[in-house]
Amino acid sequence: MKPLQVLVFTLFMSPAAAVLSAGVRADEVFLKGGAKFSGRIESQTETMITIDIGDGVVGVPVSRVEKVVKGRSPLDEYDERAKALQAQDTDGWRALGRWASHSGLSAQAREAWQKVLMLLPDDAEARGALGYVQQDGRWMTEEESYKARGYVKEGGEWMTRAEAQMVQAGAAADQARQDAERRANQAEADKILAEQRADKAEERARQAEEVDPWTTMSPWYGGWGYGVVGWPSTATVTTRQGTRPINTVNPR
Amino acid sequence: MRAAALVCAAALALAVPAGVLAAADAGPAKSAPAAAALTVEQIVEKHVAARGGLKKIRAIQTLRESGRMNEGPNREALVTRELKRPAHSRFEITLQGVTGVFVSDGTQGWKLNPFDGDFEPKPLPEEAIREAAEQSDIEGPLVDWKTKGHALELLGREPVTGRDAYKIKVTLKSGGVRTEYLDAKTYLRTRSDSTRTVKGRPVQVTATFGDYRKTAGVAFPRVVEIAASGRPQTMRVIVDKVEVNPPLAADRFAMAAAGAP
DSSP: OOHHHHHSOOOOOOHHHHHHOOSOOEEEEEETTSOEEEEEEEEEOSSEEEEEOSSSEEEEEGGGEEEEEEEOOHHHHHHHHHHHSOTTOHHHHHHHHHHHHHTTOHHHHHHHHHHHHHHOTTOHHHHHHTTOEEETTEEEOHHHHHHHTTOEEETTEEEOHHHHHHHHHHHHHHHHHHHHHHHHHHHHHHHHHHHHHHHHHHHHHHHHHHSOGGGSOOTTTTTTOSSOSSOOOSOEEEETTEEEETTOSSOO | OOHHHHHHHHHHHTTOOTTOOOSTTSSSOOOOOOGGGOOHHHHHHHHHHHHTOHHHHHTOOEEEEEEEEESSTTOEEEEEEEEETTTEEEEEEEETTEEEEEEEOSSOEEEEOGGGTOOSOEEOOHHHHHHHHHHTOTTOTTTTHHHHTOEEEEEEEEEETTEEEEEEEEEOTTSOEEEEEEETTTOOEEEEEEEEEETTEEEEEEEEEEEEEEETTEEEEEEEEEEETTOSOEEEEEEEEEEESOOOOGGGSSOOOTTOO
8 A cells, every 4th residue: 555645646626716715825845856846835734735736736745845935836927817807808818828828727727718718609719728629610529529530538548449459459468468477476376385285284293293383383384474574565466365465475 | 637648748758859950940941952862871961960060969968948738728738858968868747736757867767756646756667768768869869870879771752741851760779760751951850750658558659840940059849749640639849948058967867765754
């Protein structure tokens, strides 16, 4: 289990609230290694910084943070410009949509273009920016246009049917290879288990001849069992008994 | 958020070598000698000259290109690519305030990709490092190609966006194969075909280049469009700024310590 994946990057939508929250300075949270989050810090504890990036909230573990820099971000500029615009100002919203798009603020760009579209439902630039495609005289979504053109969705990507078949064939080949590897692993595990059972039987017989086994039980095969620690690994192998960390069947 | 798809696309953007020229926007075309009269060596010589010449290209020690990348609506990102001789590369992509980093020094590589939920650096797959090394040749594979151990083969001429181009097969020393298209009049590169690994699978990728402008006497494409075979989406990179020989500290390309406190 990767705690980080459980705890962090819970990105959820809160567009209007995020965009319109006012009076808060933008912040930049730099991770060790160079990645960065730009937005507004909502909260900070000893273990977690929560930052609103304008399209949702991200939790960043403090242990990975190199520094936090307070400052103005493109998100602030968008907010200020949006607040200054009248609802009917199509040119203003258009300019803001272009600017947000060029600033990498897709959520804000989407909002601005939707304002334009509400006023001008057939505006080609707004339609295009929001992913609409004109086909046979009517606007359709990007996905609808792909379907209309014969594309199919495979693995989250749109592609031709022929390409999808190639991807599926590749996936099937990968699966077959993995199944073969799994069977080979299983055979090896079975062999090892059989050897260990034989060893245990032999040991039990030997110990029975010597002393009371319960007073001299080796941690090797007592409470520690065969899953003795010593080979920590996140890689797992699947057996008939379930999934377990690799290299725990045959401690050496 | 479709960040994962964009990051994949970002990896493809690394496939754009520095300092190439697009014929379509490279100004008035000069008269082209007959194809049969030129060897592949002569074509490449003219290509290097058209880019600004060997001296100016060799003077580039570091390079930073900054711009925007989009793959359709709601898939807009800011991108920065940094290269440093001999084979260092660093690629950053920012989407909706989140920046991911992909780095290679030519032999090792790592990424810190919050889009995948990562908050610690992780090694790049071997295939990605190999590709990054290929793509981080700051002067491009055609410059000093013999010394670098690459092999070229002239495959003929073929139109690219309506203009005649020399089609050259480039077999890199690493074994990778690309097909480069150099405009038959300007000798500038207009297209590059290659096979890239996307989501673990080989995909035919075509990059086209345009809007050439010179920085420090060397021409760089300011628009790059990248398409993958059988996919309707096209990724477009618009380079807003090119910096030649910016100071780039070595630690920008060093492996970040994973799990460091």
